[in-house]
Amino acid sequence: MKRWSLLSLVALMAIALAVSPPPATAKDTLVVMQEAEPVGLDLMQSSIQTTMSVCYNIHDTLFHPQEDATVLPALAEKWEKIDDLTWKITLRKDAIFHNGEPVNAAAVKFSYDRINSEDLKSPNKGKLSAFTDLNVIDDHTFTIKTKEPYAPGLYMLGYYLPIVPPKYIQEVGNEKYNTDPVGSGPYRLKKWARGDEIVLEAFDKYYGPKPAYKTVIFKANPEESSRIAAMLTGEADVISGVPVLQRKRLEDSGKAYLTPQMGVMPYMGINTYEAPFNDVRVRQALNYAIDKELINKALFDGKAIICAGPISPRTFGHSPTLKPYPYDPAKARKLLKAAGHPDGIEARLAYPTYMAQIQEQAEAIAANMTKAGFKVTLEPFERAVMWERYKGKKHQLYIYWWDDAPEPDRYMYSLFNSTSRDYYYKNTAVDELLDKGRTVMDRAERAKVYAQIDEMLYQDAPWAFLYVVPEVFGVANDVDYQGRRDGFLNMRYAKPKM
Amino acid sequence: MGIMLQYLFKRLWHTVFVLIGISMISFFFIHLSGDPVMLMLPGDASTQEIETLREQLGFNDPLYAQYLRFAGNAAQGEFGNSLYYKVPAMALILERLPASLELAAAAMLIALVVAVPIGIVSAVRRGSMVDMGSMLGALFGLSMPHFWLGIMMIMLFSVKLGWLPTSGRGSLAQLVMPSLALGMSLMAMFARLTRSVMLEVLSLDYIRTARSKGLKESVVIYKHALKNAMIPLVTVAGMQFGFLLGGTVIIETVFAWPGVGRLVVQAIFNRDYPLVQATVLVLSVIFVAVNFLVDMLYMYLDPQISYFEDK
Numbered sequence: 183m184k185r186w187s188l189l190s191l192v193a194l195m196a197i198a199l200a201v202s203p204p205p206a207t208a209k210d211t212l213v214v215m216q217e218a219e220p221v222g223l224d225l226m227q228s229s230i231q232t233t234m235s236v237c238y239n240i241h242d243t244l245f246h247p248q249e250d251a252t253v254l255p256a257l258a259e260k261w262e263k264i265d266d267l268t269w270k271i272t273l274r275k276d277a278i279f280h281n282g283e284p285v286n287a288a289a290v291k292f293s294y295d296r297i298n299s300e301d302l303k304s305p306n307k308g309k310l311s312a313f314t315d316l317n318v319i320d321d322h323t324f325t326i327k328t329k330e331p332y333a334p335g336l337y338m339l340g341y342y343l344p345i346v347p348p349k350y351i352q353e354v355g356n357e358k359y360n361t362d363p364v365g366s367g368p369y370r371l372k373k374w375a376r377g378d379e380i381v382l383e384a385f386d387k388y389y390g391p392k393p394a395y396k397t398v399i400f401k402a403n404p405e406e407s408s409r410i411a412a413m414l415t416g417e418a419d420v421i422s423g424v425p426v427l428q429r430k431r432l433e434d435s436g437k438a439y440l441t442p443q444m445g446v447m448p449y450m451g452i453n454t455y456e457a458p459f460n461d462v463r464v465r466q467a468l469n470y471a472i473d474k475e476l477i478n479k480a481l482f483d484g485k486a487i488i489c490a491g492p493i494s495p496r497t498f499g500h501s502p503t504l505k506p507y508p509y510d511p512a513k514a515r516k517l518l519k520a521a522g523h524p525d526g527i528e529a530r531l532a533y534p535t536y537m538a539q540i541q542e543q544a545e546a547i548a549a550n551m552t553k554a555g556f557k558v559t560l561e562p563f564e565r566a567v568m569w570e571r572y573k574g575k576k577h578q579l580y581i582y583w584w585d586d587a588p589e590p591d592r593y594m595y596s597l598f599n600s601t602s603r604d605y606y607y608k609n610t611a612v613d614e615l616l617d618k619g620r621t622v623m624d625r626a627e628r629a630k631v632y633a634q635i636d637e638m639l640y641q642d643a644p645w646a647f648l649y650v651v652p653e654v655f656g657v658a659n660d661v662d663y664q665g666r667r668d669g670f671l672n673m674r675y676a677k678p679k680m
Numbered sequence: 681m682g683i684m685l686q687y688l689f690k691r692l693w694h695t696v697f698v699l700i701g702i703s704m705i706s707f708f709f710i711h712l713s714g715d716p717v718m719l720m721l722p723g724d725a726s727t728q729e730i731e732t733l734r735e736q737l738g739f740n741d742p743l744y745a746q747y748l749r750f751a752g753n754a755a756q757g758e759f760g761n762s763l764y765y766k767v768p769a770m771a772l773i774l775e776r777l778p779a780s781l782e783l784a785a786a787a788m789l790i791a792l793v794v795a796v797p798i799g800i801v802s803a804v805r806r807g808s809m810v811d812m813g814s815m816l817g818a819l820f821g822l823s824m825p826h827f828w829l830g831i832m833m834i835m836l837f838s839v840k841l842g843w844l845p846t847s848g849r850g851s852l853a854q855l856v857m858p859s860l861a862l863g864m865s866l867m868a869m870f871a872r873l874t875r876s877v878m879l880e881v882l883s884l885d886y887i888r889t890a891r892s893k894g895l896k897e898s899v900v901i902y903k904h905a906l907k908n909a910m911i912p913l914v915t916v917a918g919m920q921f922g923f924l925l926g927g928t929v930i931i932e933t934v935f936a937w938p939g940v941g942r943l944v945v946q947a948i949f950n951r952d953y954p955l956v957q958a959t960v961l962v963l964s965v966i967f968v969a970v971n972f973l974v975d976m977l978y979m980y981l982d983p984q985i986s987y988f989e990d991k
Binding site: 221305377402403405408417564565567569573 | 714715720764766772776779831834846848849850935938942943949950
């Protein structure tokens with residue numbers, strides 16, 4: 183008996199001795215904690231937010247996209263339109279890759295060919311499909327052409343065409359480049375301890391403003407409460423994925439503040455190809471049936487932004503005159519009656535189980551709908567199954583979401599142009615306008631086109647429009663960092679607070 | 681020793697069948713549960729693109745052909761690249777395995793070191809305050825969800841007291857909370873098990889004989905009773921250890937512990953076939969190996985147990 187007690191005592195003491203307070207991070211080091219570890223570090227090979235976030239610290243593109251969907255120079259120094267289909271772009275001369283290779287027009291050409299190559303299977307290839315041709319003029323000048331005039335062109339290049347080093351990639355190949363990337367951004371990869379952390383260090387020959395922090399460490403922590411705890415103990419300086427109901431706690435702690443970033447825009451999609459939802463009155467009834475204000479108060483602490491049409495109220499091109507469908511169950515019933523459903527309608531509502539706060543949203547929406555005469559069966563689906571059924575046109579009503587990106591073409595074209603996803607809705611007038619929206623180069627004129635699309639879809643109601651839930655980052659009080667609408671954690675913009 | 685080897689081979693032979701069975705079940709289940717191609721491509725990918733990728737990955741072949749190809753490659757230790765991480769699946773698992781082993785071993789150690797003495801004392805002083813107190817504690821330990829316990833520990837030891845880091849792996853300090861949280865329910869289970877087994881053993885004839893021979897009570901308990909009581913304990917501990925390697929997803933999530941459990945769950949969500957299959961196989965091999973070791977331990981603990989017919 184004594185031996186056992188002694189043994190356990192010794193073990194406990196050993197543990198107690200080994201335990202030390204969490205290591206304080208040095209002031210020139212910034213620890214960023216995200217929900218998930220990157221799957222790779224080649225920006226061309228991933229379209230996952232948490233992966234791209236790390237990548238944008240390592241890789242630079244031609245332009246810095248802005249929140250109003252314009253661009254500022256990055257690797258490109260100046261640019262001009264030669265005609266409606268051609269941009270002539272001049273690179274800055276002082277940019278080099280982390281391994282010393284020069285960033286020149288040949289590297290841009292190599293990058294362009296690489297993202298379009300069959301081998302790479304880049305998920306971002308489609309985002310650049312408007313471009314047809316890139317021609318090198320001299321060491322630092324090239325032209326890039328599009329099939330049609332393409333208004334969001336520079337913005338898309340700014341996000342989706344990282345410039346990569348030709349020599350290094352030819353040497354190591356795509357697989358190794360994904361784990362040991364060399365970019366031209368403000369940070370270079372120092373170490374990737376898989377499952378643990380990614381250590382980036384400032385690149386001393388970076389052409390742009392020197393980043394304020396010498397070292398940036400990206401960690402992953404999938405559990406939201408643990409991320410917040412790490413912020414409170416000072417183990418993390420910046421965290422992503424702060425759920426709505428924990429935000430106040432973080433703010434009240436006196437240790438951190440919140441900064442807005444991308445928003446998540448959930449919507450209820452409708453299969454307009456099948457009865458009874460092929461009738462616009464039934465779809466409008468759905469829009470009147472949902473009490474968005476109440477859901478906002480109950481689930482999002484009043485922080486969500488109610489949507490009128492499909493274009494986020496924060497996005498360039500939304501119609502300023504639209505008012506959200508009000509909550510009016512009586513009107514919904516009337517519309518259902520007019521459409522020949524006096525006894526109401528049975529409906530299936532699918533939702534993906536992995537989305538944040540989705541269960542509550544789906545239940546609230548279903549309860550609302552019941553009051554308006556819909557009998558709702560909820561269909562929760564696991565991620566892959568939800569997606570497969572979505573693509574297989576098997577949903578009747580479904581909740582999905584998109585981020586409220588600054589550039590309307592990015593999501594509107596994907597979701598509503600029938601040449602892209604002709605799953606549940608087709609409207610040739612909208613198709614034409616979306617095509618036109620890409621080609622109008624004048625900003626004010628272009629805004630009008632999207633406003634018109636917004637209004638048309640509002641009337642035709644291929645969705646029940648819901649809300650934008652703004653996401654936030656948590657930032658430690660001694661760090662100055664403003665989140666951006668693209669939702670990427672680009673640490674070149676962080677600096678110590680004086 | 682010849683008989684021993686014979687037994688070993690027999691076990692190995694069984695193991696091969698077990699592994700084939702497991703690989704088949706995991707292969708067919710994961711393949712029938714959804715298509716990774718849909719997840720790998722962006723939403724606006726054309727049907728053409730989807731088909732091309734399916735073809736490239738060989739998903740258009742009949743399922744049995746895909747299985748045979750997988751089994752053939754697996755036999756040569758080749759599991760292919762993870763569809764998601766784009767690096768060899770086996771390398772990913774081997775990177776994570778030490779973390780899982782470390783956590784499982786620490787949790788097991790903590791649980792055994794605390795639980796066995798408690799179980800013995802409770803049995804010897806059956807009905808006493810110590811017995812009731814520790815069994816009540818064990819009930820608590822069993823009933824507390826890992827998830828809740830983990831968060832509460834973080835709140836107390838990291839946020840309030842500032843003694844321990846909230847998450848991650850590397851230092852001993854980072855191992856304390858995850859292994860305690862994980863060990864807690866094991867502790868409870870082992871304490872209850874030790875107590876009940878000890879009670880049973882202590883009532884047996886040979887213990888009475890030992891006592892009547894005038895042996896010291898401590899010798900009776902530790903030398904005679906405990907050794908026999910260890911057998912079920914070793915069995916359960918062995919099974920639990922195998923389970924801990926892949927089944928600690930919740931603890932791994934709460935403490936951002938880079939173990940195999942989280943990797944495989946994520947792989948299942950992503951329909952990352954190669955990664956799921958490789959993980960399942962690796963975990964099965966370990967599970968079978970641990971069970972084999974447990975069997976060997978039996979023989980040491982109780983010479984009456986034998987696997988050799990012609991003893």
